[in-house]
Amino acid sequence: MSAVPGLQADCxxxxxxxxxxxxxxxxxxxxxxxxxxxxxVFYGRMRALERNKIAKKTLELAQQYFLPPYAFQIxxxxxxxxxxxxxxxxxxxxxxxxxALKDWPEIQKFQQxxxxxxxxxxxxxxxxxxxxxxxxxxxxxxxxxxRTKKKIEENEFKEEFKDPSNRVNSLIxxxxxxxxxxxHDHYQKMKCAISADKSQPDKALSLIKxxxxxxxxxxxxxxxxxxxxxxxxxxxxxxxDETENKKKDESLLQSEGSERASALARIKYRSYxxxxxxxxxxxxxxxxxxxxxxxxxxxxxxxxxxxPQPARRRDSPEVxxxxxxxxxxxxxxxxxxxxxEENSDEEEVSLPKRKRRC
Amino acid sequence: MGSLIHMQEDLNNLxxxxxxxxxxDMLMSSDKEEDPDVxxxxxxxxxxxxxxxxxxxxxETIIVDRACRQETLAYEMESHAIxxxxxxxxxxxxxxxxxxxxxxFYPVIFQKHKDHKPYQTVLVLGSQNLTELRDxxxxxxxxxxxxxxxxxxxxxxxxxxxxxxxxxxFYFEGIFYNxxxxxxxxxxxxxxxxxxxxxxxxxxxxxxxxxxxxxxxDVSLKIGFPYLFCHQGNCEHIxxxxxxxxxxxxxxxxxxxxxxxxxxxxLCTRKCFVCKMYTARWVTNRxxxxxxxxxxxxxxxxxxxHYDAEGNKLGEFLxxxxxxxxIFN
Numbered sequence: 220m221s222a223v224p225g226l227q228a229d230c231x232x233x234x235x236x237x238x239x240x241x242x243x244x245x246x247x248x249x250x251x252x253x254x255x256x257x258x259x260v261f262y263g264r265m266r267a268l269e270r271n272k273i274a275k276k277t278l279e280l281a282q283q284y285f286l287p288p289y290a291f292q293i294x295x296x297x298x299x300x301x302x303x304x305x306x307x308x309x310x311x312x313x314x315x316x317x318x319a320l321k322d323w324p325e326i327q328k329f330q331q332x333x334x335x336x337x338x339x340x341x342x343x344x345x346x347x348x349x350x351x352x353x354x355x356x357x358x359x360x361x362x363x364x365x366r367t368k369k370k371i372e373e374n375e376f377k378e379e380f381k382d383p384s385n386r387v388n389s390l391i392x393x394x395x396x397x398x399x400x401x402x403h404d405h406y407q408k409m410k411c412a413i414s415a416d417k418s419q420p421d422k423a424l425s426l427i428k429x430x431x432x433x434x435x436x437x438x439x440x441x442x443x444x445x446x447x448x449x450x451x452x453x454x455x456x457x458x459x460d461e462t463e464n465k466k467k468d469e470s471l472l473q474s475e476g477s478e479r480a481s482a483l484a485r486i487k488y489r490s491y492x493x494x495x496x497x498x499x500x501x502x503x504x505x506x507x508x509x510x511x512x513x514x515x516x517x518x519x520x521x522x523x524x525x526x527p528q529p530a531r532r533r534d535s536p537e538v539x540x541x542x543x544x545x546x547x548x549x550x551x552x553x554x555x556x557x558x559x560e561e562n563s564d565e566e567e568v569s570l571p572k573r574k575r576r577c
Numbered sequence: 578m579g580s581l582i583h584m585q586e587d588l589n590n591l592x593x594x595x596x597x598x599x600x601x602d603m604l605m606s607s608d609k610e611e612d613p614d615v616x617x618x619x620x621x622x623x624x625x626x627x628x629x630x631x632x633x634x635x636x637e638t639i640i641v642d643r644a645c646r647q648e649t650l651a652y653e654m655e656s657h658a659i660x661x662x663x664x665x666x667x668x669x670x671x672x673x674x675x676x677x678x679x680x681x682f683y684p685v686i687f688q689k690h691k692d693h694k695p696y697q698t699v700l701v702l703g704s705q706n707l708t709e710l711r712d713x714x715x716x717x718x719x720x721x722x723x724x725x726x727x728x729x730x731x732x733x734x735x736x737x738x739x740x741x742x743x744x745x746x747f748y749f750e751g752i753f754y755n756x757x758x759x760x761x762x763x764x765x766x767x768x769x770x771x772x773x774x775x776x777x778x779x780x781x782x783x784x785x786x787x788x789x790x791x792x793x794x795d796v797s798l799k800i801g802f803p804y805l806f807c808h809q810g811n812c813e814h815i816x817x818x819x820x821x822x823x824x825x826x827x828x829x830x831x832x833x834x835x836x837x838x839x840x841x842x843x844l845c846t847r848k849c850f851v852c853k854m855y856t857a858r859w860v861t862n863r864x865x866x867x868x869x870x871x872x873x874x875x876x877x878x879x880x881x882x883h884y885d886a887e888g889n890k891l892g893e894f895l896x897x898x899x900x901x902x903x904i905f906n
Contacts, residue, residue, distance in 0.1 A: 225623035249600035255621050258605060263628045264614040266644055268652040303604045309613055312659060312827050340597050357822035359800050 223276050226260070230281060230300065233257060237296040245340040248299040258307035267310075274314040277304055279361070286322050294329060295341050302344050305353045316353050319360040391439045399432045647843045655839050658829035670830040675703030677793060678820040681714060683842065683902070684812050694815075695842030702824075702835045703794040707754050711745055711788065711806070713836040718812040720900045727861075727896040730880065731888075745808035747788060747816070750797050751781055754788040765807060846903035849875035851882065857899050864894035873899060 233251060240247050252258075261274065281304055284297035301316055308314060318326065333342045348354070407429075410420030428434070616629045635642065644652070663669055682696040701710055723741075726732065744762045747754040753766035766785050773780045798804075798818050806814040824830070829837060846856045850872050857873035864872055866882055874882065883891055 223624060225625075225627040228623045246596055246600045249603040253603050257622070259616070259620065260622055260624050262613045262616050262625065263632055266648070266652075268644075268648055268655070271655075307605060315825065315827075317822075340593060343594075343597060352826050355822050355825060357820060359820070363801050363817075363819040 222280070223273055226277060226280055229255075229257075229260065230284070233300065234284060234293055234296045237299075238290075238292050241292075243292060243295045243338055243341060245299055245344060248296060252299075252303055257303060260304075261307065261309050271310050271314060274308045274310045275362075277308075278314055278316050282316055282318070282360075285326075287325055291332075295333070295338070298341060298345060298348075301353075302348055305348065305351070313353070315355040316348070317355045317357050317360060317362065319357055322360065323356070387439060387442050391435060396432060396436055399435070403429075403432055650843065651840065654841060658831075658834055658837055658839075660827055661829040661831050661834065663831035663833060668832045670702060670824055670828075670832050670835075672824065674824040675794065676820075676822055676824050676828065677701045677703065677798075677818055679710075680817045680819055681806065682815040682817075683844075684716070684718070684814055695844070696840075697838060697842060698819075698840035700829075700835060700837040700839055701793060702832070704792055705835060707747055707788045707791050707793065707796070708756065708758065710793075710836050711747070711756060711808075713838070714806065714808075714814070715905055716808065716812060716814065717900050717902045717904060718809050720904070722898045722900075725895050725897060727883075727894055728890060730859075730884065730896065742809050744810070745788075745806070748805040748807070750799065750804075751783055752796075753783065753785045754791055754796075755785055756788045758789055765810060841905070844901075844903035844905075846901045847873050849873060849878050851875070851878035856901050856904070860897050860899040862895045862897075864896075865892045866894065 233255060236251050237248055240251070260277065261270070265273070278301065281297060281300045285294055285301060287294075289297070305313065305316060330342060330345055333339075333345070407420065410424045411417055414421040414424065616625050616632070620626060620629070677700070679699045679701060680696045681699060682694050699710070699713065742761075743756065743759050744765050745756045746764075746766045748766070753770070755764050755766055756762050757764075764785060766783075770783045770785055772778075773783055798821075800818050800821060802817070804816045804818075806816050829835075849855050849857050850867070850869075852875060855875035855877070858876045859874045859879040860871045861867055861874065861879075861883075862871050864870065864883075879896070883894065883896070885891055
C-alpha cells in the first residue's frame with residue numbers, strides 16, 4: 220500500500236523526542252503526545268472506506284518500530300505509540316495491529332524484559348492492548364495487494380533509532396568468554412602436565428598469548444564504548460545548529476575519526492601480538508617486527524602492528540588519551556616466534572609516539 | 578551486554594497506576610467539542626498539513642463529493658459480515674480457526690486490464706473443504722449455454738455449462754486437487770501430469786488427489802504465490818493467497834457465511850444495442866438485420882426485431898444466448 224504522506228516524519232519526530240527524553244515512562248510519552256496533539260493524526264473529512272485504509276496504514280507504520288533491530292527505548296516508544304493510535308482511531312470497529320508469527324517470540328521476550336527491569340507501566344500498556352484484542356495474529360507481516368507499482372518504495376528508517384548492539388557483541392558474549400577462559404586454563408594445565416617442570420609449561424610449548432581472553436574482553440568493551448561514544452557524537456553533531464557550529468561539527472567528527480583510528484590501531488596492536496589469533500582476514504595486513512623491550516628473551520620478538528594509513532597520522536596522543544579504559548594487566552612471560560613479511564612500503568611509515576601498553 | 582536502559586526510579590505500585598491512568602486519559606482529546614472532520618490551521622503534524630492541502634484541492638475540483646456506487650458496494654462488502662454471530666450455536670467458528678484471504682482473478686482478458694487484473698477476494702476458514710470454495714466461485718463461464726438457437730428461441734435449454742461440465746481442479750504446490758464428487762467429473766489434471774512426465778521437463782512429482790478429501794488446513798500453501806483453479810476444461814482462474822491469520826473476536830463467526838466474498842470487481846455490463854437499457858441476453862452473428870457483427874440484444878428487443886407476431890424467423894442470422902460477465906454485480 221502506498222504510504223500516508225508525512226506520517227513517517229511525524230512518528231519519527233515523536234519517537235525521536237521520546238528518545239531524547241531518555242526515559243521509558245509512559246507519563247513522559249503521554250506529555251509529548253499531548254503537546255503534539257497526536258490524536259488528530261486521524262482527522263480530516265473522509266468517508267469510511269478511506270478512513271479504514273488510512274488507519275490500517277498508520278498502524279502498520281507504527282508497528283514496524285515495535286520490532287528489532289530498533290533500540291529498546293524506541294521499541295517502548297513504539298508500544299506506547301501503538302497504544303495511542305489504536306485507541307484514538309476513529310474507525311468502527313477498530314483496525315487491528317498485525318503481528319507476524321515469526322515476530323511473536325521476540326515480542327514475548329520483550330515483554331519479559333520489561334517485567335524483569337520493572338518497567339511496569341510499559342508492561343501494563345502491553346497487557347491492555349492484548350486484553351483489548353488489538354492484535355491480529357498473522358502468518359506474514361505485510362498484507363499483500365496487487366497493484367503494479369511504478370517504483371518500489373523503500374522505507375529508510377533513521378539510523379539513530381537502531382540498536383547499537385551488533386555482531387561483535389553477539390559473538391563475544393559472557394558465555395563465550397567464560398568458556399574460552401575455561402578452555403584456556405585447561406590447556407595451560409595440560410601443558411604443565413606434560414612438561415618437565417610441573418609448575419610451568421615448557422618454553423617450547425608456548426604458542427599462544429596467555430592473556431588473550433582478557434584482551435579479547437577488553438577489546439570488545441572498548442568497541443562497545445566506542446560505538447556508544449560515536450552514537451552520542453552523532454546525535455550531538457546533529458543537534459547543534461548547522462550554520463554556527465559547522466566547524467565544531469567537523470572537528471568533532473574529525474576527532475571522532477582520529478579517535479576511531481587510534482582505537483582501531485590499539486586493538487590491532489594488541490591482537491597482533493598473538494600470532495595464532497590473527498584472523499584470516501588480517502593475513503594480508505602488513506606487519507613489522509620490533510625487538511622486545513624487556514629483553515627477557517632476546518631470541519624472540521614481539522610483533523607490533525603498523526597501520527598502513529599514512530593519511531591518519533594525526534592520531535595524536537591527546538586524542539588517544541580520551542579513550543582510556545581500565546584494563547587488566549597480566550604478566551607476559553612468553554614471546555612469539557619470529558616471522559618476517561615482505562613490505563617495502565612499510566619502512567616509511569613509522570609511528571614513534573605509539574607505545575606498547577601492557 | 579545488551580543496551581537496556583535501566584531506570585532506577587522506584588515507583589510505588591498504586592501511585593504508578595493512578596499516574597498511568599491519568600496519562601492514558603491524556604492521550605485522548607479532552608475537548609468533546611472537537612470535530613474530527615476539521616483540521617485546525619496550526620497543526621504541528623506534517624501529516625495533517627499535507628492532508629489539509631489535499632482536501633482543499635479536492636473541494637475545489639470535485640463538484641459533488643459523495644460515494645459513488647462502486648465505493649458504496651466496496652465498503653458494504655468489506656464490512657457487512659463483521660461481527661456476525663450465527664443463530665445456531667453449533668455453527669459458530671471456534672477460537673484458533675485460521676482465516677485465509679484469497680484473491681481469485683477473473684479469466685476475462687480485456688485490454689484495459691493490462692496493468693492490474695480484476696479479482697474478487699474471498700475469506701475462507703482453515704477447516705473448510707476445498708469443495709466449498711469451488712462451489713462458491715461464481716464464474717460467468719459456468720452459466721454459458723452452448724448452441725445456436727435462432728430457429729427456436731424459446732427452447733434455450735435449461736442446462737447451463739455448470740451442470741454439464743462439472744469437472745474442476747485446484748493446483749497448489751505441485752498437487753492437483755480434482756473434484757470427483759459426481760460421476761461426470763473427470764480428472765482434468767491428467768493431461769498436465771502426463772505431459773510433465775513424458776519428458777524430463779524439470780517439474781517435480783506432480784500428484785493428483787481428490788478435492789473433497791482435503792480441507793485448507795491440510796494443504797501446503799505459499800503466501801503471494803500464484804496458484805490455479807481450472808473448470809469447464811479451459812476456464813482458468815489464478816488464485817493468490819494474500820493473508821493467513823487467526824480468527825478474531827470481531828470477525829464474522831457464522832460458519833455458514835464462509836467462504837465469504839468481501840471484494841469484487843465491478844464489471845460494466847453490455848447493454849442492448851437497441852434500447853441501451855437492459856443487459857444483453859442474446860448475441861447475433863451474420864445478422865442481416867443488425868448494424869454490426871456481433872450485435873447484442875436484450876430479450877425483448879431481440880424478439881421484436883428478429884421474429885414476427887407468429888414467431889417466425891425474419892431474415893438470416895445466427896443467435897446465441899449471451900451471459901454478460903457483469904451479471905454478478
